[in-house]
Amino acid sequence: MKLSLLFFAVGLILVHLQTTLLHLLPLGPIVPDFVLLLCVYWALYHPTVGAVLASFLLGYSVDVASSPILGLNAFAMSMVFLAVHLSSRSIWLHDPMSSAIVVLLASLVKGVTLALLSAVFLNAERFWIGAIPYIIIEALIAAALAPIVFALLRRGHSYVERFRVAA
Amino acid sequence: MLAFLRKNQIVLSSCSCLLLSLYIVNAAARGQLKNDPIGPILLWLLRPMQLGTHAVTGWFGDIQKEFGTLSGFKAENERLRTRIQQLEAERNRLLEAEATNRRLQQLLDFRAQLPPGSVTATIIANSASTWFQSCLLDKGSSDGVGKGMAAVTPLGVVGQVISTAARSAKVLLITDPNSGVDVLVQRTRARGIVSGSLEQKTIMKYVKRSEDIQVGDRLITTGLDGVFPKGLMVGTVTKVQRQNLGLFQYIELTPAVSLSQTEEVLVVKGETNQTKNEGSPANKIR
Numbered sequence: 001m002k003l004s005l006l007f008f009a010v011g012l013i014l015v016h017l018q019t020t021l022l023h024l025l026p027l028g029p030i031v032p033d034f035v036l037l038l039c040v041y042w043a044l045y046h047p048t049v050g051a052v053l054a055s056f057l058l059g060y061s062v063d064v065a066s067s068p069i070l071g072l073n074a075f076a077m078s079m080v081f082l083a084v085h086l087s088s089r090s091i092w093l094h095d096p097m098s099s100a101i102v103v104l105l106a107s108l109v110k111g112v113t114l115a116l117l118s119a120v121f122l123n124a125e126r127f128w129i130g131a132i133p134y135i136i137i138e139a140l141i142a143a144a145l146a147p148i149v150f151a152l153l154r155r156g157h158s159y160v161e162r163f164r165v166a167a
Numbered sequence: 168m169l170a171f172l173r174k175n176q177i178v179l180s181s182c183s184c185l186l187l188s189l190y191i192v193n194a195a196a197r198g199q200l201k202n203d204p205i206g207p208i209l210l211w212l213l214r215p216m217q218l219g220t221h222a223v224t225g226w227f228g229d230i231q232k233e234f235g236t237l238s239g240f241k242a243e244n245e246r247l248r249t250r251i252q253q254l255e256a257e258r259n260r261l262l263e264a265e266a267t268n269r270r271l272q273q274l275l276d277f278r279a280q281l282p283p284g285s286v287t288a289t290i291i292a293n294s295a296s297t298w299f300q301s302c303l304l305d306k307g308s309s310d311g312v313g314k315g316m317a318a319v320t321p322l323g324v325v326g327q328v329i330s331t332a333a334r335s336a337k338v339l340l341i342t343d344p345n346s347g348v349d350v351l352v353q354r355t356r357a358r359g360i361v362s363g364s365l366e367q368k369t370i371m372k373y374v375k376r377s378e379d380i381q382v383g384d385r386l387i388t389t390g391l392d393g394v395f396p397k398g399l400m401v402g403t404v405t406k407v408q409r410q411n412l413g414l415f416q417y418i419e420l421t422p423a424v425s426l427s428q429t430e431e432v433l434v435v436k437g438e439t440n441q442t443k444n445e446g447s448p449a450n451k452i453r
């Protein structure tokens with residue numbers, strides 16, 4: 001549970017970064033989705049009920065900070081967590097490339113989910129056409145960042161585990 | 168049952184979250200979500216970080232802006248410096264043009280007093296040798312400049328044309344040892360020959376010991392040599408020495424025209440006695 005709280009705290013910092021500093025990057029309207037990377041990592045390597053709730057809350061945080069209606073990102077992030085968790089039973093990630101592919105797929109799932117929900121609940125006509133390029137670019141950026149972010153998270157995770165054992 | 172729940176707790180909790188969020192989306196889209204207990208807490212958690220980041224980014228933004236402003240000032244400063252240099256060059260050019268204009272106007276006025284057929288020329292080169300005092304003009308035989316013509320300015324005599332080409336002419340200055348100008352002292356009308364010397368001095372030769380010459384006396388051309396028109400200023404006496412032996416006095420003078428400060432000259436035909444007589448009123452009456 002403590003680890004899930006830590007996961008949530010890190011996630012909140014990432015949400016904060018996504019709403020502030022990452023907008024300074026020269027990527028136009030696209031913001032690298034570090035929260036998604038964190039949720040995918042947790043779904044792959046530390047799937048707990050606490051992590052599920054943290055993913056939901058992180059998605060909700062993104063909604064609170066930026067979505068036109070609440071629940072969109074919470075739903076998408078929960079969906080990503082579930083999809084990655086279910087698929088992690090049948091795949092084994094052993095190199096950075098495979099983690100990048102999983103993140104790419106997860107990001108696509110999230111993008112499609114968000115687009116679907118927006119089309120249904122926001123009555124946004126032809127929303128798909130405008131959303132598709134962003135979904136793809138966002139997924140590619142997330143996939144490109146995945147190996148580095150996963151390596152950092154893995155290192156942090158092992159450090160926390162060692163600290164817990166020592167305590 | 169408990170085992171099933173425990174085994175699928177993640178899937179079930181995920182599905183619960185999905186359902187909950189779907190409910191929230193639906194309610195929010197319909198405007199039915201009146202109370203949101205989680206949102207304010209999350210915002211409260213995010214707020215300090217956002218304020219801190221805003222302050223830091225604002226600080227960096229200010230620094231960046233200041234830097235940009237300073238860079239702008241630097242560029243502006245460079246631009247103004249260049250502009251000042253351009254204007255300075257323009258001003259110098261205009262001052263130079265004005266000075267040239269003034270000099271040429273003086274030459275024109277002076278030209279009216281000289282015999283017809285004079286040519287305005289610019290000095291384009293000075294002597295290349297220490298031993299000779301000469302200069303080169305930009306006008307030559309094709310402009311009407313001929314050998315033996317006088318080079319003068321409103322201030323006085325410069326020299327004599329000793330050779331010409333189609334587009335240039337060489338003038339032997341009166342300060343050259345080989346030159347000779349027939350002069351007279353304006354005050355006493357005593358005559359002599361002005362020429363240069365190897366000591367880089369200009370002297371008046373062949374003045375009798377008995378002649379009354381004083382420092383400050385002005386020397387003018389006689390017009391009798393057929394080169395220089397009569398009455399042109401040649402120089403001012405600076406030293407008079409009567410030696411114990413010899414027929415003549417030693418007289419030094421300062422030329423009226425300083426070549427280093429002269430840029431344009433008038434090249435004129437000298438008046439011989441014959442031409443003077445031809446142009447005299449008596450001849451005209453005849």
